[in-house]
Ligand SMILES: Nc1ncnc2c1ncn2[C@@H]1O[C@H](COP(=O)(O)OP(=O)(O)OP(=O)(O)O)[C@@H](O)[C@H]1O
């Protein structure tokens with residue numbers, strides 16, 4: 001499943017790198033501790049977090065994440081957006097909390113239609 | 114002090130890291146990753162190198178005054194050294210434990226300070242050395258084998 005499909009199904013707002021939504025999402029990881037995400041997430045994951053600081057872009061880029069979704073309507077900081085545009089990493093925003101969003105994405109990725 | 118692991122060095126570069134400046138945190142490890150990627154090394158080798166560079170870079174930014182990250186590529190290993198001038202680590206054994214952190218509230222708010230960085234550096238390196246002198250600084254050496262998979 002690509003990011004675009006997830007964006008449509010879950011009504012996410014795309015904040016940057018809108019031209020890069022065809023990337024395949026192979027899995028997901030939810031977490032706000034950067035060193036935990038660095039160690040445990042995988043390439044192709046969609047990363048679900050409430051961290052908005054620009055350091056999330058370096059983490060997503062180093063780990064080759066498909067993109068980042070911010071929960072609870074948290075908006076990326078201006079320098080986060082700037083850096084994400086440079087690195088071409090899609091950042092999306094959801095109104096859902098991390099629990100709900102993770103559950104919905106898990107369901108989408110594991111259910112065949 | 115740094116010792117060479119093998120005789121044939123094919124690439125070497127040092128990157129400056131400024132303490133306390135989170136605006137550039139992660140840029141050195143991002144450069145290291147793209148250098149290694151261009152060299153057509155196996156994916157997991159690139160990713161392990163990126164992780165150990167990142168955690169050492171963030172620790173210099175978080176705790177030290179300034180430092181250097183030195184990337185050296187030999188015929189069969191990648192060596193990454195992180196050398197800083199800073200407070201040093203009084204109890205290395207304690208600092209290596211998962212969950213131990215002296216990160217300030219401000220650092221924690223950005224998502225750092227889980228106390229996992231050094232522990233992860235050790236587990237993602239094929240060989241890891243750490244030494245530190247209180248009041249002077251800290252030295253880390255990480256070796257990643259080019260042709261092994263974890
Ligand atoms: N370069 C350094 N100079 C001085 N102290 C350091 C340095 N690196 C680590 N430390 C000390 O060791 C502790 C543990 O470091 P470690 O990287 O494992 O965790 P952390 O930085 O606290 O959190 P995390 O890495 O999970 O974000 C730090 O909290 C700090 O007290």
Ligand SMILES: [Mg+2]
Nearest residue numbers: 171172230231
């Ligand atoms: Mg750390």
